[in-house]
Amino acid sequence: MTKILIVGGVAGGASAAARARRLSEDADIIMFERGEFVSFANCGLPYHIGGDITDRSKLLLQTPESFLARFNVDVRVMNEVTAIDRQAKSVTVKNLLDGSEYSETYDFLLLSPGAAPVIPPIPGIDNPLTHSLRNIPDMDKILKTIEMNKPEHATVVGGGFIGLEMMEAFHQLGIKTTLVEMADQVMTPVDREMAGFVHQEIQDKGIDLRLGVALESVDYTPSQSVANEDAGESAAHQHLCGDLNLQLNNGDSFSTDILIMAIGVRPETTLAVEAGLKIGDLGGIYTNESMQTSDPSIYAVGDAIEEQDFVTGKQTLVPLAGPANRQGRMAADNMLGRSETYQGTQGTAICKVFELAVASTGKNEKQLKREGVDYEKVYVHTASHASYYPGAETVSLKLMFAPDSGKIFGAQAVGKDGIDKRIDVMAVAQRAGMTVQQLQHLELTYAPPYGSAKDVINQAAFVASNIIKGDATPIHFDEIDSLSEDQLLLDVRNPGELEAAGYLEGAVNIPVDQLRQRMNELPKDKEIIIYCAVGLRGNVAYRQLVNNGFKARNLIGGYRTYTFAQK
Amino acid sequence: MTKILIVGGVAGGASAAARARRLSEDADIIMFERGEFVSFANCGLPYHIGGDITDRSKLLLQTPESFLARFNVDVRVMNEVTAIDRQAKSVTVKNLLDGSEYSETYDFLLLSPGAAPVIPPIPGIDNPLTHSLRNIPDMDKILKTIEMNKPEHATVVGGGFIGLEMMEAFHQLGIKTTLVEMADQVMTPVDREMAGFVHQEIQDKGIDLRLGVALESVDYTPSQSVANEDAGESAAHQHLCGDLNLQLNNGDSFSTDILIMAIGVRPETTLAVEAGLKIGDLGGIYTNESMQTSDPSIYAVGDAIEEQDFVTGKQTLVPLAGPANRQGRMAADNMLGRSETYQGTQGTAICKVFELAVASTGKNEKQLKREGVDYEKVYVHTASHASYYPGAETVSLKLMFAPDSGKIFGAQAVGKDGIDKRIDVMAVAQRAGMTVQQLQHLELTYAPPYGSAKDVINQAAFVASNIIKGDATPIHFDEIDSLSEDQLLLDVRNPGELEAAGYLEGAVNIPVDQLRQRMNELPKDKEIIIYCAVGLRGNVAYRQLVNNGFKARNLIGGYRTYTFAQK
Structure with a gap:
């Protein structure tokens, strides 16, 4: 009979307990939680405060009683594990209700203590408000x-x-x-x-x-x-x-x-540190791909651990619910004789901010720069579904990739509709090892209420592939304010758009549909820096100019990317 | 100077024309359309009739004038190509306005004539209503x-x-x-x-x-x-x-x-047939992976052609806008010296039916049966986002895969929210060659308004992987009505649910949370056929019974799949 102790009764711990029981009827499973509640919806807390979730009881997904009835798990709330004796394979537990202490032995111990909010030592911060x-x-x-x-x-x-x-x-x-x-x-x-x-x-x-x-x-x-x-x-x-x-x-x-x-969280590592378990460079409990700590009888999952970054292979701290849940399930598998390996964390995340959703997966540009990775990027701004069908909203997507191989490094998106979908597509594509060239061929659901015949992702892939093939020479928003004498700004939007939305100082305006006739107004000895609203007409103009012997670049993401970067 | 003629000015033809011009300023591009309109939103037509799209002009995406101004394409509406002379590399064109005929030569010809509605010879069908x-x-x-x-x-x-x-x-x-x-x-x-x-x-x-x-x-x-x-x-x-x-x-x-x-469409092949181009067994114009017909100077794209099925590698007819658009772009690439290859069609599709969306990608079970493919399947019914956050709707997902390798054959989903997203995820995963086991590790966007820590797709992957590993023995809805004497139906829902939703005749009812105590009420010499509402509690009960020495199977997708199969 395997005896499993679990420290922490929320995402990772609760997932592990349920999975362990499904694998074994006779395992002895005890889950300790120093708080009053197990398996509560911690991601839902702000929404109850704000009134979206009116019923507080909806946040309590399981109770000790429901866990016992369904999974025969001995759930001990208000019981804090205060020490681990790795030699004896036992833990010391303090009953927070009556102050008594006792110990429990284990065959396997799972640490799922989570992360604690960081409160900096600001004078006066400790007050009741x-x-x-x-x-x-x-x-x-x-x-x-x-x-x-x-x-x-x-x-x-x-x-x-x-x-x-x-x-x-x-x-x-x-x-x-x-x-x-x-x-x-x-x-x-x-x-x-x-x-x-x-x-x-x-x-x-x-x-x-x-x-x-x-x-x-x-x-x-x-x-x-x-x-x-x-x-x-x-x-x-x-x-x-x-x-x-x-x-x-x-x-x-x-x-x-x-x-x-709410400036951030730090892994809860006190127990692990005191037990002499290895702590990673980033301050989380070290785990291998089986979710084992440096002690093979002790597993750890969730916000408290360092795991492997999917893109870089380096250790990373990703305090998110998805990885915690899947890691808990996997730790239970491995404690009970299976051999499951964690495949690394991309850090896929999304946040609702009023009407907007903002989401990302993989590495961002700041990280790529910091790690000295050679990358290219594209921006597209295009409708969440067929623009002639009501309710379409602009999806603003950024895609980072290797300029040689087209390997996907990461993606980010912001908008009012279809953001989760596009980042999910990118998260799957990245995990599957697809290149941006392969994204051109994606066949995504299309009917006017849901998408476009060429989806946002296809379009971003076209732009990225054009750059890789040399069919497009990009310039980015952050280079626009430092153009040289040898460069000329060309705005290919219609005059009404310049008036309504503003324009870049010093730009010459020739609408794309007049460019073929007015090309002679442009110098051949300068590099023409073309821009439009989002980059699409800019690309048409770029191709015209380059095919007519001009030197040119197209502002990727257009005036929209440039403008919002200043906000 | 390359001269390109294009027959058909909607999805595939219009995409090809625009792409061809971006690649070459000096190509001579003429697009013939026998109708009055080019590049209209054919997918939007029913929505204008129903009143969702109030402004008819929104359906007209481009005009001959706009195509000329932006892409320098000579668009000839009401001009029908009536014959192809492959030896002379020329076409005969009839001007439908004045009845005159003329011919145009080509270096490359693109056929994008689309498909025509099938009208069976029903007596009286030809009437003005x-x-x-x-x-x-x-x-x-x-x-x-x-x-x-x-x-x-x-x-x-x-x-x-x-x-x-x-x-x-x-x-x-x-x-x-x-x-x-x-x-x-x-x-x-x-x-x-x-x-x-x-x-x-x-x-x-x-x-x-x-x-x-x-x-x-x-x-x-x-x-x-x-x-x-x-x-x-x-x-x-x-x-x-x-x-x-x-x-x-x-x-x-x-x-x-x-x-x-609206019983279906058939490829428009008259021109191709009369020109002696190869027609496939399914009645579409034969194309190779470069979108070339049997005549290397003639390309064909869209609803009129047979292309390769992504899953089976066989020829298929898929009259959808997405493939047509991408094929048009690719045909232009290849006519102008690039070397792009079409990667096959999955047939990803979605349809809005009142509040519901219904979508699919890859092969369905009918096709797998017809082709004698060995497959397994799972059904899950789970919330489109965290169920405690307002607006969650049930996503009903079906996933078909190879029982040995876990290769994804296809997926289908129905529901009121998040259907496009789940089928997009499956379409990407299938195209990337992922297995159902790998789907367990997908890291999809999660915040309460958008998803769940274990997404629908992760859950379907867990069920599928359990079956592959032998951790679950499935029974399917279509086997339930022909159980033998040696099988016993066990309903593990709560009595109130049986009353409210109905139940299977002859089922014994033991709620899952009482099962551990009441297991002795069940026979060990019969196979216990377990079911619950959607299959989740059924799996918990299954694991309990099997781990206690019973023979059992769990109804995948539960009573919900069984019930809706009768509708």
Whole structure:
């Protein structure tokens, strides 16, 4: 009889427990969770705060009782594993309800402790109006603060997934919101110019977005709210109210009524470190491709671990639910004699930001630069489905690839419709080892309500393949502001578009449909830098010019990519 | 200077013309179209009739003038190519406006004539109230009949893409509609049991759906509508009104006010046949992987041709817009000295049917059976995104694969949300040569509004891999009605579900969460046929029973697949 202990009862741990039982009826499975809840929907917490998910009980996917009935798993909530004795193969457990301690032996131990919010040591940060959001009790505290302090203004520090979702939650509740982000962009999985679309959306919704600044100190002025027991109010309703004055590192300061710290998470490694398990360079628990730690009897999964990056093969930290769930299932397989190997993490991710979705898979350009990888990139902006059918929205897609082989490095997309689909397609193509040339041949679903005969992905692949074959010479948005004397900007849009949308200073305007007749207005001794709205007409003009003996480049992604990169 | 003639100015022809010009400024490109319009949105026609696309001009994507201005292509509408002289490399062209004839020589000729609606020789079918829908004039005639005859009842014969879209268009216009289909299902790209979901949706909307019957004869009773020129009505408004009596081959007959024939299309091969070009066994123009016909100077693309099936490698006829567009682009590449090869057609397709989308890629089970391929299949029914987030809908997915290697043969999906995405993922995975085991590792976008930590595709892959590894023994819906004495049906749902949703006659009911305690109620000498709502709890029960020494099988897709297969 195999005895399996599991530390942590959410995504990875719960998946492992259920899978282990399906593989073996007689395994002894105990799952420890130091919190009150197991298998809750942690990705749903901001949406309950914001009111999208009205019923709190929907977040509680399983209970200790349901786990016992269905999977015969002994779930011990409010039980914290405090130490591992690897020699004796046992753990020390503290019952947080009565303070008692006991030990349990194991054949296999699974660590699935997750990651904890990073709270920097900012003066004044420890106050009753400042919260992070990781679990149900955190959510309940935030809801309580909203209820008691009735905030008119909220501040979120951190523009990642949770920060953006909490920003939207406050906005939905009618609370004026400031978002503070130290970097020059939100959503760091995508590159700066793609984040520009998100910045625009955030500002359009009236959010006070402050990029490139950090929170320096917090000053809390309390105003105690005392429960009126005569009026039947429970003492539990007693709560600290008040307001906060926030000081930023650019000298700005302002007052706010609730503060959410969402600058990131760090792997929970205390147990692993104290047990002498190997910790990776990035600070996560080291695991091999079988999800084993440096001790073959101890497995680890989820946000706490370092796993292999699918693209680079290097160790990476990816605190996302999908990998955690699949790793948990796989760890159970391997503990019970199977031989499953984890195939690496691409980091596929998506976030809803008001009307927009922003998503990515694989490496971004910042990472490619940092790692010195030789890459090329394309941008396309095209309709999510046939533009003549109602409801089409622009999909803005960025695709990075190897300039020689066409190997896919990563993709990013932003828009109001069909973003998840395009990044899913790219995630599958990348995992399958396809090249951008092969993407030209993809046969995706098409009917007017759903797509186009040449999908966004096909179109991006055409542009990328043109570059690889030498049929297109690209120039990118970040080169436009440093053109030389030997280059001439040519805007091939119609004059009305220049008026309505703006244009690049110094550009000559010849609409593409007049270019064949007016080509003689252009010099042959300069390089013509062509641009249009999104790059499509630019390519038509580029081909005309080059086939007529001109030197030219086409601005990939057109004026739209250039414009949003400034947002 | 290369001279390229193109026959047909819609998807394939127009794509080829534009691509050819981008590759060469000095090629002489003439595009002949016997109709009045080029490059129109033929997939949008039913949606204009139904009122989704209100502006008719949105269907006209390009005009001869716009093609000339942008691509310097000589577009000749109302000019029909009537003969090809392969020796002389010239074509005879008839100007349909003045009846004159002339000839043009070519270096390369591209045939992109499309496919024509099949109209069977049914007595009485040739009448002014019976239409097919292929192009703008067809659409205008249908609109005119609706305007003049003010139909209270419409009949559509044929349950394919156009038939279903026209059915929905009539329904949207408030016209009672009958759909007649000779097969026992609509949407033949999917299998019968998956079409069951569509049948239910069609009937729920009040459509009179008649499967397994054919139209035998039509009896037209005219009632001339004469334009009242005194009242300022133009003679063009003169129109034949009346009604039709339809006789079906099962003895039924009924009256209707407009009839749409949409039973399918056949490749337009007249020109090719008369020119002695090779025609394939399926009746389409033969092409090689370069899109060349049996005459290397003549290329052919689109609905008129036979191309290679991606899965079987055999010749196939796939009249869809996506392949036509990509083939046109590729033919232009090859005519101008490139060397592009077409990679085969999967037949990825999708259709909107009221609230539902129904989609497929690769081979269906009917085709696999017909070709004697050894296959296994799984069904899953799971939420389009996290079920605790509003708006989640059930995705019903069918996946067919090789039982040994796990090679993907095809996939089908039906539901109200996320259907296009799942079939796109499967289309990419199949094209990339992935196995169902590899699908387990797919890392797809997940946030509660978009997906689940274990996506539908991951879940289907888990089930398929369990079967391949021997961790699950499947039974399928079509075996349930012929169980033997040695098999016992076990329903592991909760009693309330049996009451609400129905159950299989003779089933023993033990809820999965009680099974461990009540296992002794089951015989060990019979094979236990387990089922639940969708197959998930059935798998938990299956693993319990098998791990306790019982013989068992789990109904893949559960009661839901069984139920909808009867619809």
